[in-house]
Amino acid sequence: MKLELRGVTKRFGSLVANDRIDLDFAEGEIHALLGENGAGKSTLMNVLYGLYQPDEGHIVLDGQVVRFAGPGDAMAAGIGMVHQHFMLVPVFTVAENVVLGHEPTRGKVGLIDLAAARRMVREISNRFGFDVDPDALIEDVPVGVQQRVEIIKALSRDAKVLILDEPTAVLTPRETDELISIMRQLKEAGTTIVFITHKLREVRAVADSITVIRRGKVVGTPSPHDSEASLASLMVGRSVSLGVDKTPAEPGDATFVVRDLTVIAPSGARVVDGISLEVHTGEILAVAGVQGNGQSEFAQTILGLISATRGSVTLDGTELLGRSVDEVLEAGVAFVPEDRSSDGLISSFSVAENLILDIYDRPPFSRAGALSPARVAENARKRSEEFDIRLTSVQDPLSTLSGGNQQKVVLAREMSRPLRLLLASQPTRGLDVGSIEFVHQRIVAERDHGTPVLIVSTELDEVLDLADRIAVMYRGRIVGVVPAGTNRDVLGLMMAGVPLAEAERAAAAHRTALGTADVLATEGEAPVADAAPTVESGAEVADAAPTADGSSATSDLEEDR
């Protein structure tokens, strides 16, 4: 089935979200739609999926102009969509979710034919090797499997074109790799895949053709063999430096020391399980791990939001545990929370107020309990200039800023005082390439200033770009601490709980698609990254290898291959 978009324009008031877009999706190709947040990719796909009506232009299917009044029409025409946020009912089984809205029925009273539903799931699952149990509850299966359920759902309605909206955002590196092989199988079977993303590495690994969208317009159709840097500059509209320019770290003393930190959640789960780490002045230690392995709790415990069950956290020799958040901040800790809109900022407050959110009670902003609006505003003007925060007025509500500028507000506030530790969770989540570049530069600058920096990130790319050392976290424990430049396949396996030595062996034996792309990319430009990192000596690693989990994860891996 050949799908074309001809001159599609979609406006929202005076905003042109899509400006005369022409696109051809050939049968059985993986077509990547590349663009920054807000470039108009999702609007375009919603037009294609019938959620929006185009103001101009039309959709052509096998030479016929079609008009979709809603997703129902699009589905009937063979277009399926897997949204970034899954549309599944958590308490229903896989089979129930797959047939939801299209339930096969039996008899005159319309009983749902669950047996038929199960058969359907099993049949599709077996055809593509999905390994999905039709009777499992959605809430019990991992995110990667939930995504496969969404794909099965689309395929069960005979989708010939499958739109995947930012499908890898929620996946572990290994799940991403599995998704890539699923995409390739579907392509073999003749399905056209539209792959929406802003991750260059993935695009280069799987796409047959690429369309780059910027500010609502098609700005180019580069080849998947083009370099990441050229794709990025096409996407952003100016040349960007990928990766981070930084000199080797010059670590000093270990001023921030975590010993045997354990946090037991009210549910009884050990969310942080005996973590020991040291961060030296002038170095960036990144804690890598898949979302939900205790990193958030780890960071929150350091700040004093969660109380630890056991262990110690010292900064410059002073114990931080047991202190209030206010006292921890006072001790010189800067905290960039992983979710800026819920924990870092108040969207109805002005930009100026957000810039003093945790320093409002310090001079010069207040005296004897009274705020000084003039000083608050002056501080805001200074910080927004320094951090290049784009705004019309510092008195405007924060909600008028874009995500990248909001994150700059958090960084500007946290870095505007003398620091003894910079603790940043997901510092670039949801930001565009340009903003990521800026944030990374500021973090490196803070390191070069001699501040110990602790980054918690689920983005492997970010970890590899920023870190001087990498601690991999899995189920509340540190699987191992490895130097920067460790092979991403090894890190990916460690993020699934495989101990370093085994991870290296497995990674050498089976290169993943992204890992291969990585090697190919680096081969042309620079010497191959150090593929055999050395284990760091010291107690940090020794007590951190979860043997039981690790070996079971490895055997899973062996079975899969």
Added chain:
Amino acid sequence: MTADPLVAPTTNPPAAEAERPSMLQRILDASWLTIILAIAIALIVSSVLIAAADTDVQSAAGYVFTRPPDFFSAAWDAIYGAYSALFRGAIYDYQASGVRQIRPITETLTSSVPLIFAGLGLAVGFRAGLFNIGAQGQVLMGAAAGTYVGITFDLPVGVNLALACIAALIAGAFWAGIAGFLKARTGANEVIVTIMLNSISFYLVAYLLTTSLLRQGGSRPISPKVADSATFPLLLGTQFRLHLGFIVALLAAVFVWWLMERSTLGFQFRAVGANQSAARTAGMNVNLMFVLVMVTAGALAGLGGAAQVLGTDKTLQATTAGSIGFDAITVALLGRSRPLGTVLAAILFGALRAGSPLMQTSANTPIDIVLVIQATIVLLIAAPVLVRELSVPHRIAAMTGRYSIKGARA
């Protein structure tokens, strides 16, 4: 630069969705236009009811098809009569003579005094995200404490009044502080706790009025008259009831403005109200703020109770608080929890209170119509979308195709 102009409504980051404003926040964010329209629509809805309840209109409706003008003139007479009586009772009585002509507006301002105090207290709570329903109990406890001082001590003029006010302030603050403390310590919902405290305070005061503490002689459950030294001085002479409490209420409004907009404490109040987890992450003691917010709210409501007893009633009964505490909720919401808005809304409600008796006696309109007006206003503000749909500017915007994303998201 504002938000990227190319971000279509659906491409808002999921975080923006997660932050969907609560009911309380939606009400507080209602625009002035919405509020004015709500008042206007409430008056229109009430006119229909006024006409329907009028006997002349009812009989004219019997032959509306034979002589429609009769029906419409009867309806007009009923509505005009009711609203003009409301105006004469609340603002300016053009039928009276001499200084009595301006008596209604002073009555309006007098009625508004306890509403201003209690409304300000609730407004502080609302902006800090606490739905305090307990103004009724806090007003009553304040009134009781003020009365106790007023009937027990006979100190010099001024000192006695100050002492009575301080007692009222502390009583209200303590009463509300219970709810704040329970929320901070146990997570008890402040709505439920304050409702229960309202009941407790009502029966507590009713009981105290049977004891020597507040009754002090007499046989009915009503306190003796408070000492003159403990009453608010009259502002415009003995012909008018307007007293110093009104000025104090305006000063309280200025204080609340300063507290919320210019003090570090108010900054924390607002931060806790707008985003609790961000406030906590910024090192604010959220639980302490719960207590302090309630204490502030209770202190203001307690002063309102003192103003009612020491300024207007002079004696205390279990029913002294009337519906002040509940009307104050509407007042605070109507004023968008801003001090100026709260004062204006309290004066509006004071006018409805002051004007309704004349409306009943001279125009024969049921006094309950005032409650309908109040209730309709609240209903419309709570459903801003409805008001927007009904409003003319919105229609024009829709017709000319202008479309604001901000409006669509609200």
